[in-house]
Amino acid sequence: MSSPSSSPMAPPRSFLWSRRIFLTLLTGFVLIPVYVMVSSSLKPLADVTGKFRWLPSGLTVRPYIDIWSTVPLAKYFVNSLIVSVSATVCSVVVAVFAAYAVSRYDFRGKRVFTVTVLSTQMFPGILFLLPLFLLYVNIGNATGIALFGSRGGLILTYLTFSLPFSIWMLIGYLDSVPRDLDEAALVDGCGPLGALFRIVVPAAIPGIVAVAVYAFMTAWGEVLFASVMTNDTTRTLAVGLQGYSTLNDVYWNQIMAASLVVSVPVVAGFLLLQRYLVTGLTAGAVK
Amino acid sequence: MTTTTTAVQEPARVNSPGAAGGSGRRPGRIRRVGLPYLLLLPALLLELLVHLVPMVIGVVMSFKELTQFYIRDWGTAPWSGFDNYKVSVDFDAPVGKALLHSFFVTVGFTLLSVGLCWLIGTAAAVFMQDNFRGRGLLRALFLVPYALPVYAAVITWVFMFQHDNGLVNHVLHDQLHLTDKPSFWLIGDNSFWALLIVSVWKGWPFAFLIVMAGLQNIPRELYEAAALDGAGLWQQIRRITLPSLRPVNQVLILVLFLWTFNDFNTPYVLFGKSAPEAADLISVHIYQASFVTWNFGTGSAMSVLLLLFLLVVTGVYLVFTSRGRRTADV
Numbered sequence: 001m002s003s004p005s006s007s008p009m010a011p012p013r014s015f016l017w018s019r020r021i022f023l024t025l026l027t028g029f030v031l032i033p034v035y036v037m038v039s040s041s042l043k044p045l046a047d048v049t050g051k052f053r054w055l056p057s058g059l060t061v062r063p064y065i066d067i068w069s070t071v072p073l074a075k076y077f078v079n080s081l082i083v084s085v086s087a088t089v090c091s092v093v094v095a096v097f098a099a100y101a102v103s104r105y106d107f108r109g110k111r112v113f114t115v116t117v118l119s120t121q122m123f124p125g126i127l128f129l130l131p132l133f134l135l136y137v138n139i140g141n142a143t144g145i146a147l148f149g150s151r152g153g154l155i156l157t158y159l160t161f162s163l164p165f166s167i168w169m170l171i172g173y174l175d176s177v178p179r180d181l182d183e184a185a186l187v188d189g190c191g192p193l194g195a196l197f198r199i200v201v202p203a204a205i206p207g208i209v210a211v212a213v214y215a216f217m218t219a220w221g222e223v224l225f226a227s228v229m230t231n232d233t234t235r236t237l238a239v240g241l242q243g244y245s246t247l248n249d250v251y252w253n254q255i256m257a258a259s260l261v262v263s264v265p266v267v268a269g270f271l272l273l274q275r276y277l278v279t280g281l282t283a284g285a286v287k
Numbered sequence: 288m289t290t291t292t293t294a295v296q297e298p299a300r301v302n303s304p305g306a307a308g309g310s311g312r313r314p315g316r317i318r319r320v321g322l323p324y325l326l327l328l329p330a331l332l333l334e335l336l337v338h339l340v341p342m343v344i345g346v347v348m349s350f351k352e353l354t355q356f357y358i359r360d361w362g363t364a365p366w367s368g369f370d371n372y373k374v375s376v377d378f379d380a381p382v383g384k385a386l387l388h389s390f391f392v393t394v395g396f397t398l399l400s401v402g403l404c405w406l407i408g409t410a411a412a413v414f415m416q417d418n419f420r421g422r423g424l425l426r427a428l429f430l431v432p433y434a435l436p437v438y439a440a441v442i443t444w445v446f447m448f449q450h451d452n453g454l455v456n457h458v459l460h461d462q463l464h465l466t467d468k469p470s471f472w473l474i475g476d477n478s479f480w481a482l483l484i485v486s487v488w489k490g491w492p493f494a495f496l497i498v499m500a501g502l503q504n505i506p507r508e509l510y511e512a513a514a515l516d517g518a519g520l521w522q523q524i525r526r527i528t529l530p531s532l533r534p535v536n537q538v539l540i541l542v543l544f545l546w547t548f549n550d551f552n553t554p555y556v557l558f559g560k561s562a563p564e565a566a567d568l569i570s571v572h573i574y575q576a577s578f579v580t581w582n583f584g585t586g587s588a589m590s591v592l593l594l595l596f597l598l599v600v601t602g603v604y605l606v607f608t609s610r611g612r613r614t615a616d617v
Contacts, residue, residue: 011417011520019414023425026411029488030432036454037443048446052457094329101326113327120338121542122597124549126573127590130583131341131348134361160337163330192322221436223552224574238438252446259439270434271427281500 041257048252063257067244070254075233076240077262083151083236084219087158091166091215092208094159099170100196104182114171121164125224132157133228149231157225162215169214173207173280174200210280213273220266237262342594349591353584364584371588382576386589388564389572393548396479396568400486401543407487408494409532413524416502426499433492441556444485448472473558478566486553490546494539501535502528537608541601548597569593 040048041063043056067073098117102110136147147153177200185195201208226238241262244255270277348361349371357364377383411429415422432440447454456469472481509527518526551570554562560579562571573593577586 015520022410022414026407027425027428030429033440033443033447033488034431036447040446049452051461052452052454094333097326098330101323105323107323113331117330117334120334122545122601123338123342124570124590124593124597125551126570127345127594128338128341130577130586131344132337135341135344156333157337160333163333167330217434221438221552223438223555238436241438241442252452255442256446259442263435263439266436267431267434270430274427274430278496278500281497282503
């Protein structure tokens with residue numbers, strides 16, 4: 001750790017007090033919505049339809065039971081899981097190949113490739129939403145491969161969303177893996193792919209995990225394309241969660257319970273793996 | 288766009304010798320020429336299919352009179368030249384006027400949001416560079432807003448901003464008596480601030496994460512040398528920490544800018560399909576222009592204009608911030 005604390009001087013009082021005040025306020029700002037989500041998910045309906053209450057009038061787990069029947073949450077959950085996991089796996093594999101090529105080889109068009117791929121990050125999603133929709137429909141009509149409305153189409157879309165950032169981050173990370181390692185493997189008779197899988201990939205695990213976390217979160221949280229490109233059977237959580245508001249009632253306690261349920265897998269995974277994320281970013285993206 | 292085509296043609300040309308030389312013992316030269324392209328091929332094809340081809344289609348569509356009558360077979364829609372663009376930038380007519388308004392709202396919102404996210408993220412990272420009790424827990428906690436799926440986070444804020452049963456009005460009106468009557472947060476002028484608060488709440492941890500990673504690359508000798516010279520902690524932060532973060536900030540601010548400017552998810556979940564005028568971000572505005580009014584030609588023209596604007600801004604930004612530095616490369 002390179003931190004100022006390694007200096008012989010203790011931090012001045014002004015620093016300690018600013019830190020205390022700043023971090024306390026920030027913690028409040030971050031925590032209040034989390035508290036609202038958790039506490040409201042345990043409230044009876046009357047508590048969330050009347051005036052806001054900091055403390056529930058009584059605790060109930062009813063919302064957690066009702067969420068599964070008010071909307072087909074389990075189905076949405078499975079859809080989201082299939083789509084996000086597939087998109088993540090494919091995205092990571094494709095990104096590793098591409099980043100390996102850029103990091104280890106010199107070839108014509110290298111710079112063009114990286115710049116083109118990165119610049120797609122700039123595209124407003126709205127620009128290619130409709131063309132993509134038309135393209136998928138046309139491909140479907142021409143070849144019979146159903147992309148529009150299917151999970152496959154969504155997987156394909158999401159995996160390219162995380163691809164540019166993943167490739168860019170992995171290039172940086174692979175650059176930090178010593179070339180001697182894979183060159184030694186090449187001399188030992190491994191092919192380039194052998195060197196990649198046996199030497200480079202294991203050495204780059206933190207970077208790869210970071211990229212996977214990013215890809216999963218991107219897919220799990222996307223709303224725009226999910227709302228246009230899914231139908232009743234393929235609907236994902238991002239769209240499905242809107243089903244808790246009916247014309248007459250908004251079941252806020254159920255909405256909060258469902259939000260919590262869909263957040264737990266990503267937040268838990270993210271927090272468990274955040275160490276890797278920081279390491280991956282340190283060696284990769286910000287280098 | 289010419290650059291893209293070169294990149295696409297090259298693999299096809301060089302691949303075949305690569306594939307032919309791909310068996311076993313042959314010394315690497317030929318293989319090495321083809322292999323990188325082969326490795327890039329999946330990424331290239333995917334980017335082509337999902338990003339580049341649709342973008343070209345989008346540009347073509349912007350020159351067509353593409354209303355609902357032609358949507359089933361969009362190729363047959365009549366060409367309309369620059370009509371869609373003329374409608375979009377005719378700022379005296381309702382369509383252009385609304386687009387311009389939405390553009391200004393988005394610029395203002397983006398500048399404020401990016402500025403605040405960067406400021407909070409940097410301050411938090413710098414304050415937490417030093418080890419203290421509870422630092423690990425706090426760090427995990429601070430990342431929660433970023434880790435939460437957008438819709439789950441934003442829908443919680445929707446609940447908090449409710450007029451009758453929300454937390455915000457309860458605190459401001461019932462507990463602190465700051466307002467005469469409960470305010471509306473998700474419609475009217477307040478909606479801009481509601482959107483800004485949610486956006487900053489969700490966005491700052493990303494800045495925090497990146498700056499935190501950037502801080503780890505600052506060699507500790509710099510601090511030690513400064514301390515020997517008698518620089519206090521505040522001075523060390525000003526003279527060493529912040530200047531060392533410049534390359535990280537260059538990328539961070541650009542990425543935050545692009546993400547915030549193009550953000551669709553936050554306003555869409557916060558306000559639903561039609562955003563209030565005060566918070567009419569450009570993505571939602573174009574979405575509405577396309578899908579609510581079924582006028583895809585105009586929507587595409589607006590998207591192309593938006594892309595051109597972002598290209599120019601990014602280009603100018605990179606040239607401007609890279610001046611005097613080793614490379615403009617990312």
